Amino acid sequence: MSACAQCGAEYADPSQNCEERFDALLALDHSRVQPWGSRHGLAFSTFALQHPEGRTPAQLAACWVMLYRVWIKGDNRAKLAASMRAQQSLTPEEWGVPGLPPVPAAGKKYAVTIADLGGFNAESYPEKLEEWGKATLAMWTPAR
Ligand SMILES: [Zn+2]
Structure with missing residues (x-):
């Protein structure tokens, strides 16, 4: 069993890891086939927040x-992605969102990790992506 030092994902097969899983997902995203292609921004954002090492505060924001x-x-993801591409220098506050919280301590296991998305099966992918994203937000927004 090997565990990811950043998101805590566990892999029974030590040759597997998060980067390798994400590369497989990116290949699907970039094929522009649905349901993956139109969700690329969300998948990328989720993976990046669970693996913040080496990313700048602006990227994480x-x-x-x-x-x-x-x-x-409850924003429409496609419209949001388009407006974010057009206005890259706005702060979270200007987007009507709280400021970027401090990065969670590395190694705390997220309730859902990329390992839980298995083979990114088309039928379950939209739902799994939502669970993955919401688990990420839950770690970044601890109850206060
Ligand atoms: Zn990981």
Whole structure:
């Protein structure tokens, strides 16, 4: 059993890891086939927030805005992605979202990780992506 040092995902097969799983997902995203292609921004943002090492606060803030607006405010993901591409310098507050919280301590296991998305099966992917995103927000927004 090997565990990811960032998101806590566990892999029975030590040759598997989060980067490798994400590469497989990106290949589906970039094929532009549904249901993956149109959800690329969400998948990327979720993975990045669960694996924040080496990313800048500005990059993380954009991911945070994307997840918060889609899963908490119910925004349309495609319209949001288009307006975020057009206005890349806005802060979370300007997007109507709380500021980026401190990065959660590494190694705390997220309730849902990319390992739980298995083979990104088309039928269950939209639902699994939502669970993955919401588990990410839950870790980034601890009850206060
Ligand atoms: Zn991981």
